[in-house]
Amino acid sequence: MNKKESAGERLLNGIIVENPTFVLTLGMCPTLAVTTSAVNGLGMGLTTMAVLALSNLIISLLRNIIPDKVRIPAFIVIIASFVTIMQLLLEGFLPSLYESLGIYIPLIVVNCIILGRAEAYASKRPALLSLFDGIGMGLGFSLALTCIGAVRELLGAGEIFGVRIMPQSFVPISIFVMAPGAFFVLAALTAGMNAVKKAGEKRGRDMSRIRTGCDLDCSHCGQSAGCTKPEKEG
Numbered sequence: 001m002n003k004k005e006s007a008g009e010r011l012l013n014g015i016i017v018e019n020p021t022f023v024l025t026l027g028m029c030p031t032l033a034v035t036t037s038a039v040n041g042l043g044m045g046l047t048t049m050a051v052l053a054l055s056n057l058i059i060s061l062l063r064n065i066i067p068d069k070v071r072i073p074a075f076i077v078i079i080a081s082f083v084t085i086m087q088l089l090l091e092g093f094l095p096s097l098y099e100s101l102g103i104y105i106p107l108i109v110v111n112c113i114i115l116g117r118a119e120a121y122a123s124k125r126p127a128l129l130s131l132f133d134g135i136g137m138g139l140g141f142s143l144a145l146t147c148i149g150a151v152r153e154l155l156g157a158g159e160i161f162g163v164r165i166m167p168q169s170f171v172p173i174s175i176f177v178m179a180p181g182a183f184f185v186l187a188a189l190t191a192g193m194n195a196v197k198k199a200g201e202k203r204g205r206d207m208s209r210i211r212t213g214c215d216l217d218c219s220h221c222g223q224s225a226g227c228t229k230p231e232k233e234g
Helices: 006-015 028-034 038-061 068-092 094-105 106-110 111-118 126-156 181-204
Strands: none
Touching: 006 126, 028 094, 028 106, 028 126, 028 181, 038 068, 038 094, 038 106, 038 111, 038 126, 068 094, 068 106, 068 111, 094 106, 106 111, 111 126, 126 181
């Protein structure tokens, strides 16, 4: 039987244990495309978090009503509705951010993070835990995109959030605000997380969960219903 979960654990899970970008490597399309600046990364991350949290909540509340055979189309309709709402809000209140993110706002509908959490978690868990799971995963995604955007903006323009950081003598490395720069920064930050994990292991800490969120390999996991591995008896 699974141990009782808490809202705090769901938040920590999304930010660290199962960080969508650095651990699970999901949502790579917006991660690589829109993180030319910290503002863009934060904007995309928070928009995705809002859609993810609200979708998780509604899907969890309706989990006993939605027929199993049409659950995926139902999930997509719910997600698309919230994406449309967020798109209209951004267009109305943050037009500059809306223009910067462009086509990647409606593409949130097909973001594998959102549909994945709906299928693996929200459709099988209580509403409150599903809400905090969405917030946690969204915060983890926001943190990752903001970090990538900040590094790219710093090296590519000498600024962070539009504020000049580097001295005037600094020559911007323009490749970091282009497509290849996203791959370089993502690889470096992921390597940094792996280094932290190895350092923890050398100190005798249990770092096994900081990889796929459990001690199994997700790519070869047979648990299609999500992480439901029972605790060891004894």
